[in-house]
Ligand SMILES: [Zn+2]
């Protein structure tokens with residue numbers, strides 16, 4: 333089937349129907365590709381190498397020719413170059429026009445080139461288990477991929493982002509070249525075995541809002557998405573600021589407080605930057621509206637309200653570059669502080685906002701090396717100091733005992749200092765101090 337000579341024919345691949353079109357549970361393009369490969373009984377990597385790469389003239393899907401594409405596969409669900417090219421190729425091969433709906437493809441003006449998407453796989457274990465139980469094909473939802481979506485819209489549990497196998501616990505590429513859906517890319521364990529975490533606490537309300545708004549975009553059909561995509565969001569936002577000023581006498585500076593964005597961000601919009609999706613959600617909340625009405629300009633702004641502060645605190649920062657900048661600043665602070673060396677790589681990572689030392693090492697390898705060696709040196713000095721202090725105390729004890737006419741045996745000295753008899757180093761230290769002080773070896777009688 334994959335011979336070069338029939339590659340340009342239509343329907344090289346099965347006309348597999350995408351799942352959930354027209355609902356907020358619509359399948360992602362990466363999920364579709366994985367299912368398509370399964371239907372043809374081949375690995376995703378083979379589908380790419382044998383069929384897609386040879387005709388994908390833009391050459392570098394997800395920024396690389398062939399190798400390493402899985403690592404960057406999150407962009408397949410976005411609306412950049414790799415998504416565009418891949419969508420076209422797949423439509424050609426399967427004859428299915430609706431594949432445009434499985435990514436942000438038709439939202440290129442509204443949503444900033446896939447930057448709204450997570451870089452790694454996220455999934456609901458309950459959804460996967462449900463498919464397994466009902467013997468349905470396993471599929472992954474596009475909505476799980478949005479950076480700010482943290483829970484499953486159906487089961488209201490947190491989406492998982494790490495392999496459930498306690499020996500693995502790794503993050504997974506959005507699309508694996510080697511394993512089918514529902515399986516860990518690294519250890520091959522079942523992703524449905526994760527125990528759903530359901531204590532949402534304060535996250536519930538803000539997540540419900542985010543899911544409802546993003547879901548309202550995902551249910552749209554091709555025509556509706558295209559219409560929506562005509563909107564110039566920057567102009568739209570400026571219009572809202574003007575109306576707020578006229579209707580309520582609230583100026584830009586104050587209204588940014590209502591929305592919870594910085595005035596810098598507003599400046600960016602005025603220069604034509606595409607606002608983040610989460611900002612548009614916040615903004616529509618503040619004018620008592622919703623995304624769809626906002627985009628179709630069906631808003632009257634007869635009431636404004638503040639975006640609740642505790643909502644803001646439950647939203648993770650989106651801009652990874654900014655986050656990295658922030659982390660870099662914190663890292664520099666720690667490295668220039670007098671306490672540099674006091675903290676291990678693990679502790680430093682947590683202090684500056686990473687989850688663990690491995691991530692820090694990954695992101696800042698040079699700095700991490702310095703942190704590790706400085707901490708080693710710190711620990712060595714600390715140990716030397718401790719031994720020095722102990723030596724001093726031992727000397728004093730021996731002298732005290734001698735002064736009272738008691739033989740300073742190992743047992744007596746170590747007991748006097750409330751140390752453990754089982755630590756080899758204390759015994760050795762005693763021998764050393766005794767010899768230094770009395771210029772003879774320690775007595776053998778141990779009482
Ligand atoms: Zn679910």
Ligand SMILES: [Zn+2]
Nearest residue numbers: 495500516519
């Ligand atoms: Zn695993």
